[in-house]
Amino acid sequence: MQYHLIIDLLGIKDKQVEVWDIKEEPATWLVELYTKVKKQTCPSCKAKTKRVHSYRKQLIQGSNLSHTSVKISLRKRRYLCTHCHHTFYEHLQMVDRYQRCTNSLQMSARTYSAIGSFTDAARLSGMTTNRLIRLFDRHPLQTKKVLPRAIAIDEFKGDAGGERFQTVIADVENKEIIDILPDRKVDTIKEYLQSRDTSKVQIVVMDLSKSFKQAVQKALGNPLIIADRFHYMRQVYWALDEVRREVQRDLDKKPRIQMKRSKKLLWKSVYKLDEEESEKVQKLLDIDPRLQKAYALKNKLDQWFKESDKDTAKAGLEACMQTLKESGMDSFQRVYHTFQRWKTEILQSFMYPFNNGYIEGINNKIKVLKRKSYGIKNFSRLKNKILWQQEVNKLI
Ligand SMILES: [Zn+2]
Incomplete structure (x- = not known):
């Protein structure tokens, strides 16, 4: 393979880094890199220098290349400042000090972690799961300091x-x-x-x-x-469900199981039921007048919810709440009290219909x-993973 291509594939952007040699070992490529002399700024006194002091070999892991793991032996230069005699290692973008893998590998490992499990991400990037998790934990994503409207x-x-x-x-x-x-x-x-x-x-x-x-x-x-909207309407469905479970308890085994399985059917909007489903619902309602009443209440609220706009929502809600209050059913009276406490906020949802x-x-x-x-039991890790997933999904 051509050397400059290897540099690109490993995601190395430092212009002074070049390939010295590539050795094939079983299931591994050993890529030997060296750097060309480049004018440096002394971190201590800011003077310029090109005087080499010594070398050090750093063994690091690179991104897998076509499923083969890559070991990099990087010969780094240590420079001497001729002005203040301070010595320092050259700074490279491809790898941070004291790191054992390239920044490009770190980046792809974190990207894999955002998409799948740590185990899968570790396998794809060729590191152990523990090392990947340590790496992942070290790079929390920063969150916004200014909140939007x-x-x-x-x-x-x-x-x-x-x-x-x-x-x-x-x-x-x-x-x-x-x-x-x-x-x-x-x-x-x-x-x-x-x-x-x-x-x-x-x-x-x-x-x-x-x-x-x-x-x-x-x-x-x-x-x-x-x-x-989803959260307050859910209260109504939960109230219906409470009645269904109450009715269910008094039934024999066979109709009890049938009733239990019909939760979703009872929740489904009447507008969306086909003929067969309507018949099934009717049979269930015939079993107990309590269920019939609860179902009617749910439909009334569902209709109000779906058909109201900012001008009609208030009158509609008041009518619904009156019915809830007079229903004589505990679960729906609790909905009434909740809606009473949150009436203003509920009505606002018709003024600002956010998705x-x-x-x-x-x-x-x-x-x-x-x-x-x-x-994931570790909170920071879970948070980081959720935020990383969002970042990666934006790119895909
Ligand atoms: Zn200096």
Whole structure:
């Protein structure tokens, strides 16, 4: 192979680095590199020098070349400053001091880590998993210090750093994760917001969490708070589910199993049911008037949710809430109370219809990442992996 091509393939950009020799060893290429003399600036007194003091060989690992691992023996020059007699090694972009692999290999290893598990990434880049993880941990991605106009706060089950839930801060308009916080406590969120420049923040989208609201109000004063559409509608579906489980308990084994399997069917919007599905639903509803009532309530709210706009949402919500209040069903009365507390924020979601699927999308991505990585218990590592994944996905 041509020498200059090897330099390119190894991702070496230093112009003074050249190939001395390439030796083929079993399953490995040993690439010997040397550097040409180049005028240096003394790090101590800033004088220029070209006087070589000595050499040192540094053994480093390079990126695999067509599935063959690459060992690099780099002969580095130590220069002598003729002005102040200070000696120093030349600075090269291809490898940092005290590192045992090239920067280019480090970069590709981190990229692989963002896409798959550490084990797969280690195999692809030809290093051990432990070394790759150490390398990955040493390079946390920096997160933004200035927050945008509209942010979203949501929790996800990350099971890391001894906490079940972590918090994700996202840029709603640019659909981007901004940061990941170690838990969902008021103080954690408040301190995070206070550590950032929040002068541009006007809108905060969140689920119906008291602690998020408290944290935001403590740290930001009075931004416009919008209840996330997915999160408040979910309450209605959960209430329906509670009734279904209640009804289910009183049934014999066979209809009980049938009822249990029909959760998704009952959740499905009536607009989307085909003929066969409608019949099935009708049969289920005939079993118990409680279920019938709960199903009707769910449909009423679903209709309000889908058909309202900023002018009609308020009257529609009030009518729905009246029905919830008078339903005589515990689970729906709880929805009533929640909606009562969050009414303003819920109605704001019709004024500023941000794409609500986005936050759920983030949650799903994190779930997939966790599954692929067999769970990451170290919080910083999980955070770094989520942020790296986002960076790499932007490039793909
Ligand atoms: Zn000097």
